[in-house]
Amino acid sequence: MDGFLAGLKLFRSTMAEVKGVKKSNHDSLLTQCINKTYRSVDHSQSLLSGLMGLRDGGILFDVVLSLEGKSVSAHRILLAASCDYFRGMFAGGLKEMEQREVQIHGISYNAMCKILDFIYTSELELSIYDVHETLAAACQLQITEVIKFCCDFLITWVDEENILELYKLADLFHLMRLNDHLDAFVHKNFITFSRTQMFRQLPIEKVYSLLNSNQLEVGSENEVYEGALLYHYTPEQVETDQVSLSESPKLLETVRFPLMELSVLQRLHTKLGPCPLQKTVSSALDYHRNEIMQPVLQSPHTQIRSEFQCVVGFGGMYSAPYTVLTDQAKYLNPIMKEWRPLTAPQAPRMSNQGIAVLNNFVYLIGGDNNVRGYRAETRCWRYDPRHNRWFPIQSMQQPRADLSVCVLEGFIYAIAGRDYHSEHKDVERYDPCTNCWEYVAPLQKQVHAHAGAALDGKIYITCGRIGSIYMKDTWCYDPEKNQWTNVAPSSTRRAWHGMVSVLEKLYIIGGSNDDEGFRQDVLEVARYNPRTDQWCQMRPLPEGHGEPGIAVLHNKIYVMGGRSHNRGSRTDYVHTYEPENDVWEEGPQLEDDISVCFTSM
Template sequence: TYRSAEHSQALLSGLVSLRDSSILFDVVLIVEEKPIEAHRILLAASCDYFRGMFAGGLREMEQEEVHIHGISYNAMCKILNFIYTSELELSVNSVQETLAAACQLQIPEVIKFCCDFLMSWVDEENILDVYRLADHYDLRHLSDQLDSYILKNFAAFSRTQVYRQLPLQKVYSLLSSNRLEVNYEFEVYDGALFYHYSPEQLETDQVSLMEPLKLLETVRFPLMEPQILQRLHDKLSPCPLKDTVADALMYHKNECLQPMLQTSQTQLRSEFQCVVGFGGMHSTPSIVLSDQAKYLNPLLGEWRHFTAALAPRMSNQGIAVLNNFVYLIGGDNNVSGFRAESRCWRYDPRHNKWFQIQSLQQEHADLSVCVVDNYIYAVAGRDYHEDLREVERYDPKSNTWEYVAPLKKEVYAHAGAALDGKMYITCGRRGEDYLKELQCYDPKTDRWDILADGPVRRAWHGMAALLGKLYVIGGSNNDSGYRRDVHQVACYRPSTDQWTNVCPLPAGHGEPGIAVLDNRIYVLGG
């Protein structure tokens, strides 16, 4: 089938030529008592308003002159020029009447362009007028854009008089948003007070906090640093706010139990999700353990470093995410000889800091780690003296590890993933042998079951759960008589206990990091 790339533009050009030559006009629009000639069929094709008028059985179908009310002559000329040419010229003086016309005529593309034009001119002097415009025409998209403008410029905007003219409920909504861009939570506290007091009043301490201010409900006090909270607590007289600050201080003092103390008040002000990589080992120019951390911004497609004090240096550790805390479990420290680790750490992105949690009851290197029902499981591995089959479970509520049912046989260099409340372990090594076993643990029965073998033996691979399936990715085996990368990616469906092969990796990945984000599987390094 032939499809012309130029036909639509040629058709538009032909219609413009007909208009400029006053040929085949069949309707006259009367706008503010002024006539505008047009082609009825083009108007009907351009928007629902004219389609209903000229093709919906209304009396305008037979009229040669049609009166249009509620639209200015200049705006109608601009709209008609857009219909004929797909071009629209706006100015600060014409945008409001053009927007009104586009809303009445129901032309979404023009409405959007007018809103975008308005946003390019928004500042603190006119933002209230634009809010009123959005409300009058029920333009939710424009209202959301205005909200985004304030959320992005909150620190400066909250110090203006215009800020204090916004409706209280609007400000409450903005201060409650995860998209509020502030460097520190204390800026939100100041912003809540700025709505009731001027910056000068705050600086001279002319503020009364004995009665609770509703906007202070939006401040996430646990996100503030303890030193700032303590200064605020010491300055306050007995009042509800002082009790709230005291609760936030208690949150910091109970650092060990913070994962179990999560509420909306401890949630980061961000909707940004990313893939993060921790630690590992550099092999050149010499073997060095890394304490670096990097995050991948999926929108930009690039990696960036971030630093946190007292970061552990580990490799081959298990990694898990629970309640938006990152846990590094066991692993090894093989710079000088082989040494398995029992130590464990927890990273808090809210305060960009590490905390050492209770160590495992025994060293585990080349283990797998999974999260099921708010527990972290450390499964088997080796301690460089023997292969392991022991399984330990971590309870964040008590900061303790306990043994649960062990595997039926020892395994290390395996991979695991959790799906539908169960934990699955696949492949790995036992002694010098590469495996293709699949085992499943049900925490309700504290029992391991043997499932269908995978299609290929492998170890030092990765595993991910996505959309009801398990994917086994990368690793290596010695099927060729020497250790060689496995490119094959296997997919397991628990509902049928069957394996299939999917698109292979383009390159080998031994000991890769695996992450799932936005229904995509990321394979990192190795």
């Protein structure tokens, strides 16, 4: 009996617990149900349809708008909800709150009907005949969407015939987007537009701004000079040289005379008498004559008319035949995502050279000249995109290939490398002000096939090879102390890799090593933080890139071409890396399997 009672008590206790659990679950489900929210995707359109039905049926109208002696009925609450103008009128304590009929000034009847159609239907029909008055009404009523639609419509009508009127509208209603589109139209069509009567009717302040822009699309600065004259003279007068330059037109201030062709400057200088323009032309001639010093003679008037940045590749070696070098130059259009030939004169036929950009001049440093028996060179060259030509600069004091080249504080550093007799630890730097190389503190060890980058006023060198041994060391150069120091080594031995600085970090990518007893691709990507002196592993490369071209554009790393030892050939593939998201993507392929040096400019 006692056992039975004990069992009964246990059963009752268990049932109570089960009921408690059920109640708890029930309460939880109730809470979830109470808090659930539903949203209708059709409600907004249904509400508009209902309001339109009231309008069509003339139901519940409570205000009449009077314009130009005509009237139109509407719903006061809908008008107040649609724009600040009516909200202030009907909910801001004004006398119109109590008026059945309200006078609207400064807006045409037709424009108000257009606006009301938009308020009730969210649709706006525009034509070239009514867009002006609709725009004026939308600006007065402060209806942003209607202003945007009017602006979109006007943009579709931009051409040489109506550009003057559209500029006036953009200025009158403060339409910056329309103004920017008009500027872009003139920039793109400047050569033809500058020969029209409309060009000469633009305000001189606007023309000055257009001619001063980096976005002006011209084949040469000569065309900007002609355009400045065409504002004051007819095309016939400019072509027959019937212009007076003793009192220089103000628009000539926008011309970047150092970028004009030398022969044109010489003819112009000969024609000019003593005047301010003659001094300007003389300075431009001095810039041309002092070619070696051009990188340090930069000013706003020597800057290329372009805001287009791209990745550029020079030289390199094809996969087959093995000894064939290329003198081609190519650039990657990041918008079109395709490689295009750069119409530059032949680049030096080199491989394993260093590359750098200083003041938007490209420098090729040393490298191997296979035509001469696969030997390292001392020679260096500079490419000027302003005049599209190569110029030899002072040779290095030592022949170098498989070197690292870095730019720091206006100097170009050529670090270590090798010739075909020995490896180097010497470091020399180039001063563009003197066109001379000088030695600075050497590395602690000979090394070649390493990589380097500058960050926060210092140069960092990683990995490389000493003899047949692959390294994972990292060195840091401080120019103030003229001293190299060892910092934290990377986790992976490698050589013939790429290295860049981006977003205050250093990245080493690609390369090869022989950790498995044979030469293989290194896919590991490492990031170095100089503030903590620590390396960390990032997402690995999708494919091998040894001897790659590497560049940074808009905080994105481009890894291009090179050699894949796993595949046994040079490669044509390109990969891009986003450091902020640690993501790799395939980029536009090169046309050939090639190992080539790249930079961004």
